[in-house]
């Protein structure tokens with residue numbers, strides 16, 4: 192084998208690619224991972240999950256102090272100021288620490304990092320920065336990028352995407368978020384907490400498409416209470432710059448009279464699209480589907496033997512943990528082991544305050560499949576949440592009416608992103624609602640609300 196030959200080359204070092212690379216190397220494969228960014232970790236670590244969570248955490252601290260919420264706990268502040276530069280510094284420090292951590296893990300596991308853009312030259316070879324590399328197998332983990340909105344051209348100054356929205360040098364007076372999905376609501380929350388008036392324009396009748404109906408309603412109620420101006424069933428048809436402002440033209444989604452909204456900053460967050468441009472897939476004999484994704488079977492095989500794909504570039508939810516689990520599974524398959532991802536049990540979380548989380552079927556999906564029983568428990572009935580003044584939200588468990596097997600769990604709660612792990616584990620083990628109801632949960636924790644929602648499936652919660 193020449194120096195440039197590998198057992199496995201992974202294209203993309205996001206959560207799918209870097210995890211696949213480390214596991215493959217752990218299992219003895221001579222592995223390389225290519226990325227065109229200066230740092231490892233892909234969208235997630237550089238411009239996605241991590242920087243957004245850093246700003247969500249920092250802005251939550253600021254809002255707590257600024258809104259007087261801390262004073263209600265007897266913590267008085269004076270001379271409070273926002274130091275946005277320091278906040279961005281904390282974000283950059285988090286990115287640096289974590290991307291450097293992947294670099295360390297690559298060295299530790301002897302994964303070779305190939306820097307540059309990869310393109311296929313044949314089905315068993317690629318070119319990176321003018322050098323040719325061959326491998327027995329390839330994993331495409333090239334992730335996704337922001338979907339543009341025709342008529343609203345992103346300039347990264349006044350009209351921003353999720354990446355430039357993380358880097359604003361000044362808190363906008365008014366920010367319009369186009370798209371009421373996860374990323375728009377998270378980044379909208381950051382800037383609203385720091386002082387912006389935030390208007391969310393959503394094409395559909397409700398925000399958070401794909402989530403359980405009750406959760407969508409409760410989330411909209413809470414976000415409105417927080418000061419978001421949410422305009423559903425509305426479409427943006429164009430944007431014009433006037434002085435320092437952007438004038439957006441909107442109209443009812445079903446058609447009707449147009450009106451305008453003036454904003455200092457417009458965030459386009461209508462979704463993400465798979466990254467396959469410049470990969471020269473055709474040279475490897477590969478094509479994409481209509482959505483631009485690379486289709487794979489349950490073992491992550493594409494239509495070309497020896498080429499696999501995982502993460503955002505493939506169909507399914509665009510989530511870091513889905514990509515990571517697929518990364519582990521594909522590496523194990525390539526090392527001759529069994530690698531499985533249960534795509535029925537992938538939790539999703541919105542990291543607002545309160546957090547919003549779900550796993551499995553929504554109530555609407557479950558009812559379309561057959562008879563169900565539903566148990567719901569309000570966070571107001573949970574002693575810890577009530578004590579912490581985090582009474583907004585609920586936990587809801589959807590179980591099969593006959594077998595009692597849990598089909599879906601949805602929740603709005605301050606720490607829902609952590610609580611949902613229990614639900615995912617229960618579903619992975621095929622738990623019934625009774626299994627959860629009779630599992631001892633520590634007191635006082637928010638997680639007791641999961642137990643009570645399970646008890647509510649049979650009509651017997653205690654604290655409501």
Ligand SMILES: Cc1cc2nc3c(=O)[nH]c(=O)nc-3n(C[C@H](O)[C@H](O)[C@H](O)COP(=O)(O)OP(=O)(O)OC[C@H]3O[C@@H](n4cnc5c(N)ncnc54)[C@H](O)[C@@H]3O)c2cc1C
Pocket residue numbers: 202203204205206207208225226227228232233234235236238239240241243307308309310332333334335353354374466469470501502503504509510511512513514542
């Ligand atoms: C603002 C924001 C917040 C998010 N928050 C969350 C969250 O809280 N939780 C969550 O689960 N998900 C979140 N996501 C989604 C998450 O980031 C993605 O689902 C995840 O990063 C996908 O991982 P991946 O490995 O498929 O690809 P990516 O992370 O997109 O990585 C792909 C990498 O491949 C590189 N690449 C692409 N083409 C080539 C090529 N030809 N040659 C070399 N390199 C190439 C790219 O530059 C990139 O570095 C968020 C996304 C955004 C934008």
